[in-house]
Amino acid sequence: MAVSDQEVTNVNTAAAIVYRHKLSTRIWHWLNAVVILIMLMSGLMIFNAHPRLYWGQYGANFDHAWLQIGSAGGDGFLRIGDLSIRTTGFLGAWQGPDDETVYTAFPGWLTIPSTYDLALSRRWHLTFAWLFMAALVVYWIWSLANRHIRQDLLPEKRELSARHILDDIKNHTLLRFPRGEEAKRYNTLQKFAYLGVVFVLIPLMILTGLTMSPAMDAAWPWLLHVFGGRQSARSIHFICAMLIVLFFFVHILMVVFVGAINEIRSMITGWYHLPPKERD
């Protein structure tokens, strides 16, 4: 049931408790916490097999890569366009467990498996991809049925005014978060972030992933038209993955700022302790 329909218990006490997260949201959240980590870490190992990104239908060593992670003269580097950054110790050249220098793009502590193994990372990635995809579809249908999308995620008309959005940005910048009644609902930037992940980033990850499959390109040639080629799809896949990483860090920061214990507890039990309204 929606937050607004819930009885607010203990109205008289400072910390009212509301039912904030539906079962569908909680299951999907924790499943994704695991699955996305596996997808990301195995994906970085797959990237290590050819740490160059291109635009267009084709792209290989003799073609121009817009992004490259590599090593030269013992130093690691990340190159984006003409800008090259020395990344020794992290990307391109890093210290392995026996203190030897390893020259792969992403370091072992970020990849599955931790030592170079394209075949195994593909198995992790392409097996969990099915779970990732199935879970999204189930979540979409479930969230339509229980009105999570309409009631919790879609912004109301008043939230879409420039003034409201600017206020929300200002409040976030000042780390001033909704309290009391206002905290029952997601704020506007929060809604944008979730909508972006649920309806843009994750679907893009899945579709660009499928575009990299030669069999899918035969079955669904429109994929290549939509994304502008297999190598473009590979680049978009990587960019979306990095945006999900960015979302992850902002998400964790927000959870810490507004109260980690309350936030994590509510994502497990569904029940959220409303932060008390400050006295004016």
Next chain:
Amino acid sequence: MARLITRRNLIASIAAGGSSIALSACTGPTYNPTFQDTVLSAGDWLAYRIQRLIGGNALAPEFSESEMSPVFRTNGNIDPDSSDYKKLTTGNFSDWQLRVDGLVSTPASYSLAQLRAMPSRSQITRHDCVEGWSAIGKWTGVQLGYLLKQVGLQPNARFVVFHCADRFDETPYYESVDLVDAFHPQTLLAYAMNDEPLSIGHGAPLRLRVERQLGYKHAKYIMRIEAVAVLSGIGGGRGGFWEDEGDYDWYAGI
């Protein structure tokens, strides 16, 4: 013919299902069922069935000459080191013969000239390496399906195996495809690339093009084609060199 291929598709996928069960039950000294061979192979198992279902006999995208890669890199083995192969190169492959046998009605051998005299197909397609890069090139050759019809498959044939001249250490390369891909119109035994005779780096004198799968399926330096009922008797039993040596998946459509 279409109906025959459709029935073959069905039989091939049933056979493949059976063989993967046989694989997971196998307890040879070189094969230990582990987490990654069971749980983590589920993705490939699903990909094979679902892509066969939705892909059917769909053609891989073809490109125009202007869309071709300026440089088409080589990889894998690029210069087979066996003395037999060296001998063939000095004769410009005039002594080379392709052997087609196994579960066929009339085993046969073909010279390069004989293959070139057969009906040919040219296609500009994208080659996708398992590592992630792609290159677009033009391939000309005989459709594998045409050749298989010449020799006639026996009814119990389910897979087509390619035995190659290149070796990793002492092991000659080998690969295999099911009958869906074997009879797919774009599956070629290519003897020419970009309107030139196939170079040694790209697999001269004959290589496979199986356009809906990744690069390691495209066997180069083909010496012999064998029709089989099961893959368990080939190499380590998983249908290809990298499948046996490196745990790569047999179905490489994704």
